[in-house]
Amino acid sequence: EKCRSFQSLIPAEERGVLWLCIGAEVLNILLTLTSAIVLGSRVSYHSSGFHWLKVDASVAILMVLAGTVPLQSGFLLPIFPQHKMGVPAVLMLPLVLLGISGLLFIYQEVSNLWSKSAVQNKVVVITDAISGLGKECARVFHTSGARLVLCGKSWERLQRLHDALISVADPSKQTFTPKLVLLDLSDISCVQDVAKEVLDCYGCVDILINNASMKVKGPAHKISLELDKKIMDANYFGPITLTKALLPNMISRRTGQIVLVNNIQGKLGIPFRTAYAAAKHAALGFFDCLRAEVEEYDVIVSTVSPSFIRSYRVHPGQGNWEDSIWKFFFRRLTYGVHPVDVAEEVMRTVRRKKQEVFLANPIPKAAVYLRTFFPEVFFAVVACGVKEKLNVPEEG
Template identity: 75%
Template sequence: MGILAVLALPLLLFGISGIIYIYQTVRWLLSKSAVQNKVVVITDATSGLGKECSRVFHAGGARLVLCGRTWEKLETLYDALINVADPSMTYAPKLIFLDISDINCIRDVAKEILNCYGCVDILINNASMKVKGAVQSISLELDKKIMDANYFGPITLTKAILPNMISRRTGQIVLINSIQGKIGIPFRAAYAASKHAAVGFFDCLRAEMEEFDISVSTVNPTFICSYHRQPAPGNWEASIWKFFFRKAAYGLHPVEVAEEVLRTVSSKKQEVLLANPIPRVAVYIRTFFPELFFAIVASGIREKLKTEEES
């Protein structure tokens, strides 16, 4: 009995781990099968996250329409995808030149997209533009450019594709947004404003599209790191601001986010928050204890200014 008692806990943990592994594997396989033969449009497909989304959806047998601002990068991505996949199980991607911040050209590009396969089953709005700086240092022209890329661009493309989905009474729209669509972080006012606006639009769209069986999902990740990003030197614990908003493990990897996007499409989940514990807690504090949240933010600003003066 003594030996059995000692082995009971390890065996139990091993069994639970096995069940979790099997569950995750089955879920992943079901996610891939859910996009097989589906027409999937991915904007900014040449970005780090765009490449990984292209990879997982291509491996799942989706008929991809990849959009990007640089034709050479699109061709490089095309070669990478067809060289690693089984051609008998996948489709060669279609490539479309699209600058999502050029609002005037989006409707014409949407026609090109629809001409590829005659329909769109899944639209993944991935394109985004970032800017960092104090409000008074960012020009109004740059504010407008950020809004075009992060808000007007995605909604213009969505509106252009939407009639096709409505006529077929089926489709999925995914907005890859940001946690900054939930909380405003200082020195990123234009970016946070554009992400807040996008969340509001797609929340309303979700309710309106329910009668047409069109699902709308929003994926809100924290900072997405580059493939080879290394932690910057410095004492992260010295600042309450950095402690409160630091990105554990220095951000989410593009592979992690892309796989979650695939699972979101499969499950048709309405909203996903991809965040480490501290940013996740920040969202809840902002919602339920706004005065505490603003006090912490103000403290971080004061500490930042103090550090700059001392240096």
């Protein structure tokens, strides 16, 4: 009876248009989901509350363009007489959305071509190129025609990377043979000499990607000061020493870009990673200050802070105190960022000259905001994940 009374409020000539519009809403959502999958868009329909407003607004706009206007009662009435435009308006909606998806696809392809031309013939220095992320960055920039200078601690692994890049190079595209330089950023005494060697390769540096990183886990009172210093050398003093050595070349040429690949732990502290988090906080602070100092010389400073970079290691086993943190908060394998995604984001950062990028999924992002606006809650949540350690035997 309620349905009949509700339907009686709708004029008979408007009911067909109403049901067609409801169908258009459903079709709009399905097509948007399909286009998001096809275009590789990372759209989350569970976490993006604004998307539904966008869908409703897009339907209203498209209906107006096609010849209908929304009434105050919430129903649709054709602008033109005899409702001749109501059905065509709804039928045009999928075609319009398909056209928009095609335009977005073309835009994405053009952006990819633009990103490759943005670094073509540029001298790009990548530290710790033998790591997972370093290899992906080397691949992305090499295929884009950059003149690479690859730095790493192992000559054999550098040589293997060199051979791999050469073997997969497209003969139809212009690529350059990468230069190899031995560099251990934890050995500060050799960084200055290595910087001179890097400059000798091509005479200048256009883009410096500070990617090197060293990690350590353990209770703060059991980490020696020597290890703390080594972590600071590799993650802080090493990158800033190399940056300071190469920066005058960029300033004199009034061009260049410095990219720091940092970590979420430069934004917030994670238990049992005191030395690593301290170094990441210090590095982020240094490059944030440097950004303002070198802006007048047209030198861009960018920071890319992913959450955990996904690895292929097995997560901690049952009963391990770290397993509770892993499952409870960050879930490295589930919410970690793949090295390929980080490398592509570094490329976009260079192309668009972004200053700061925070590359993470919803949970790490929520943790950063929680730490900023509700610190007491954040501290309590993190502490809950650590309490299990008190009842678990210590590891080596």
